[in-house]
Amino acid sequence: MRLTSKWKLSFNIFLTFMLLSGCGFKDIDKRFFVVSIGVDLAKNSSKKYLVSLKFAVPKTTRESPAEYQIVSEEANSISEAVRIIKTKVDKEIDFSHTKVILLGEELVKRRGNAGVNYWFVRRRDVQSIAWIAVGKPSALAVLKVKPTSEYFPSNALFLALGKDGSETPYVISEFMYDFKFRAIERGIDPVLPIIKAKKDFLEINTVGLFNKSKMLLELQPEETKMLNFFLNREEKSSLWGKKGQTNMIVNTEKVKSKYKIYTPKGKRPYIQFDVSVDGVLEETTKRIANKQLSKYEKVIGKQFSKEALRVLRKIQKAGLDPVGFGLRYRSRHFNDNDWKEWQRIYPTIDFKVHTKVQISDTGLIE
Secondary structure (H helix, E strand, O other), X not given: OHHHXXXXXXXXXXXXXXXXXXXXXXXXXXXXXXXXXXXXXXXXXXXXXXXXXXXXXXXXXXXXXXEEEEEEEEEOOHHHHHHHHHHHOOOEEEOOOOOEEEEEHHHHHHOOOHHHHHHHXXXXXXXXXXXXXXXXXXXXXXXXXXOOOOOXXXXXXXXXXXXXXXXXXXXXXXXXXXXXXXXXXXXXXXXXXXXXXXXXOEEEEEEXXXXXXXXXXXXXHHHHHHHHHHHOOOOOEEEEEEEOOEEEEEXXXXXXXXXXXXXXXXXXXXXXXXXXXXXXXXXXXXXXXXXXXXXXXXXXXXXXXXXXXHHHHHHHHOOOOOOOHHHHHHXXXXXXXXHHHHHHHHHHOEEXXXXXXXXXXXXXOO
């Protein structure tokens, strides 16, 4: 009897604790899920930020169109803005499905982003694998765009940044955890894709380069593609070449790049970049036979090296390092002043690029 009484008492205590722990839980129908967040500078206001939350509105039927609601608030901090937005909605705000964080162009160029980023990093219900990007002309303008092909709110952003849909070398996606790493680590700088708001679609083909506090340089589409090759993030692309009166385009199937930093004594330090490109001839203005491919491979390789050298020097002149040359240097030099040495070396270091192009086929039947 005593044993039975003890078991009953233990069960009652366990049941009580279960009921107490469930007091804070709210059903899914009482939650409002945020799919994307935008942060801009507040205009014509004494407040610092304009915070916009894009909520997904559940469909009533399968045939119902994807609906959303954007609620914005001006405040001096994101925390304050979110708490005020809570007074404008009837459900508990849930950030567990937030996949995209947008920072307004004016915000990242003027005030920087350090204080804004800390909120996302510290917030436990915001995923570290959320994508982060720059919204142009503003984050709110990007959130308002509703492409006709979108099945649910912000799906166009998810597909483009996650590359589950379109695959293109003009998009450099960035996760929040990697952006945080680049923002605090010496020797590598942040890089974010720039999303432009159009009338019925979103355009992503440029990238913004940051120092540790704000965006300093915007790369054009072809420069963005080149940076993608440096980072080894995308292999499918196309290269343009010209020999005499013959123009050609090579569809790349594999692009690999690697580099080494050389600091010879008594000589100027340099970075040796070796790039290998494999592809097929996709388009030409003149018929090219297989036996002639070696000539055109050298031409395309030289043109690629020339363009790569231009982009590397442009980034170097801006004092930025998105590839992580400084981090590589620090990992191989264990002096107490290795970082100061690199800061002295990088502004004047030379670049040497060698590209090997291999065209496997002309696309013709011979």
